[in-house]
Amino acid sequence: xxxxxxxxxxxxxxxxxxxxxxxxxDGGLYLxxxxxxxxxxxxxxxxxxxxxxxxxxxMRPFVVGSAVEERFELLVAEAYAxxxxxxxxxxxxxxxRLWLLELFHxxxxxxxxxxxxxxxxxxxxxxxxxxxxxxxxxxxxxxxGSAAIEACRDRANVEIFMLHPKGRTSxxxxxxxxxxxxxxxHNVAIEGSFDDCQDLVKALFGDRAFRAxxxxxxxxxxxxxxxxxxxxxxxxxxxxxxxxTRPLSFVVPTGNFGNVFxxxxxxxxxxxxxxxxxxxxxxxxxxxxxxxxxxAMEGVVPTLSPSMDIQVSSNFERLLFEAADRDPGLVxxxxxxxxxxxxxxTGRQLWQAIRADFQGFRLDDxxxxxxxxxxxxESGELLDPHSAVGTAAARHLEGGLDRAVPLVxxxxxxxxxxxxxxxxxxxxxxxLPERLADLYERPERYETLPAEAEALKAHIRRRSAxxxxxx
Ligand SMILES: *Cc1c(COP(=O)(O)O)cnc(C)c1O
Numbered sequence: 001x002x003x004x005x006x007x008x009x010x011x012x013x014x015x016x017x018x019x020x021x022x023x024x025x026d027g028g029l030y031l032x033x034x035x036x037x038x039x040x041x042x043x044x045x046x047x048x049x050x051x052x053x054x055x056x057x058x059m060r061p062f063v064v065g066s067a068v069e070e071r072f073e074l075l076v077a078e079a080y081a082x083x084x085x086x087x088x089x090x091x092x093x094x095x096x097r098l099w100l101l102e103l104f105h106x107x108x109x110x111x112x113x114x115x116x117x118x119x120x121x122x123x124x125x126x127x128x129x130x131x132x133x134x135x136x137x138x139x140x141x142x143x144x145g146s147a148a149i150e151a152c153r154d155r156a157n158v159e160i161f162m163l164h165p166k167g168r169t170s171x172x173x174x175x176x177x178x179x180x181x182x183x184x185x186h187n188v189a190i191e192g193s194f195d196d197c198q199d200l201v202k203a204l205f206g207d208r209a210f211r212a213x214x215x216x217x218x219x220x221x222x223x224x225x226x227x228x229x230x231x232x233x234x235x236x237x238x239x240x241x242x243x244x245t246r247p248l249s250f251v252v253p254t255g256n257f258g259n260v261f262x263x264x265x266x267x268x269x270x271x272x273x274x275x276x277x278x279x280x281x282x283x284x285x286x287x288x289x290x291x292x293x294x295x296a297m298e299g300v301v302p303t304l305s306p307s308m309d310i311q312v313s314s315n316f317e318r319l320l321f322e323a324a325d326r327d328p329g330l331v332x333x334x335x336x337x338x339x340x341x342x343x344x345x346t347g348r349q350l351w352q353a354i355r356a357d358f359q360g361f362r363l364d365d366x367x368x369x370x371x372x373x374x375x376x377x378e379s380g381e382l383l384d385p386h387s388a389v390g391t392a393a394a395r396h397l398e399g400g401l402d403r404a405v406p407l408v409x410x411x412x413x414x415x416x417x418x419x420x421x422x423x424x425x426x427x428x429x430x431x432l433p434e435r436l437a438d439l440y441e442r443p444e445r446y447e448t449l450p451a452e453a454e455a456l457k458a459h460i461r462r463r464s465a466x467x468x469x470x471x
Pocket of ligand 1: 110111112143221253254255256257258259260307308386387412413
């Protein structure tokens with residue numbers, strides 16, 4: 001399998017290089033040259049498989065030619081062995097036609113574990129096959145940092161430096177990062193904001209000599225392999241609810257558009273997906289787009305669902321590429337104009353093509369709290385604020401959807417990850433699951449640095465196992 005850039009100006013790569021490269025050289029995102037297809041008979045044959053076996057079957061076409069192809073089944077099994085539920089991504093019924101797909105049974109209690117647990121193993125295995133090592137540098141406002149750290153901890157060929165804005169993440173989020181005792185994990189509290197952290201990461205990547213010396217890499221959501229791993233649970237839900245042949249629809253709480261794009265990919269691969277509903281909080285650029293065909297940037301507003309506080313959803317570029325029949329010139333033109341004018345009209349044809357599969361929904365914080373309280377009363381379920389934006393979409397759009405088609409809302413975080421919001425909505429404070437129950441007693445390890453690139457580079461030189469080694 002080979003991968004091409006959405007902007008058409010970067011080398012075509014195999015799976016391993018796509019994995020290690022992340023962002024394409026031309027600024028685009030990688031996609032497989034063709035979508036593998038599963039016909040209805042093949043899908044019926046996959047029903048009932050344990051999640052890791054299903055995952056290996058669905059993802060196998062994407063890793064053909066990889067240095068780790070032979071060991072792929074084993075790596076996938078290892079990635080999901082640490083999940084707390086035998087089904088890995090269990091379905092729970094919320095009402096007559098709505099199911100919650102619980103994606104938060106991994107080590108950091110959010111859906112990002114489903115992809116990152118596998119990604120860490122794939123990185124390590126590919127690097128080991130090549131006799132290489134590398135350094136992951138990332139900035140986090142909370143969720144992504146802990147999932148990336150759990151994915152990379154104790155991996156022999158990876159060092160990870162994770163920056164968070166000092167005093168500006170929640171205590172649970174900080175402790176999930178800083179209590180990981182592994183020699184290759186380095187937490188840094190930056191005296192500044194999340195934007196300062198991101199600027200520092202950009203500054204490091206912009207220093208070509210430093211970037212080459214430490215072989216810097218990223219595990220952000222533009223990495224194709226993250227999308228790939230997320231395709232699997234759409235199939236798992238479709239197989240469980242309809243044997244893979246009965247249509248179903250999904251509601252996806254959306255930030256960077258990575259998760260919902262994986263649902264679109266599943267549809268292209270043969271899963272009968274009727275609608276994909278993109279649920280946003282007050283940061284509603286996508287909801288406005290689905291209504292008007294215009295993509296218009298506004299400032300980011302902080303909400304109760306911080307992992308969706310995003311204005312520019314980077315993975316949307318992948319959808320534009322597909323909707324434009326894979327015309328990279330059109331994608332380059334649209335994104336160039338968007339950067340310059342902060343708004344674009346995508347044109348009727350593209351907009352209609354996208355609306356054939358997707359629709360939007362937006363909900364403010366008051367509505368989110370109300371939804372959390374309602375679900376608690378109606379079905380006993382405690383929802384985190386991100387998942388609640390999705391289940392609210394199911395409630396509000398119900399009239400316009402086909403009643404015979406089951407609806408699956410993606411549960412993206414465990415309620416205990418956002419205890420303050422849950423308590424505000426329901427009066428109950430969800431306890432941490434047992435394996436994290438002593439999180440507040442575990443010792444923390446992090447360094448504090450000023451928001452200066454030179455200070456960060458010096459820190460990495462002091463701490464990295466790659467310093468002085470032939471990386
Ligand atoms: C990251 C995240 C999202 C958004 O997912 P995208 O793939 O960025 O659209 C939603 N909910 C939670 C809890 C998250 O951590």
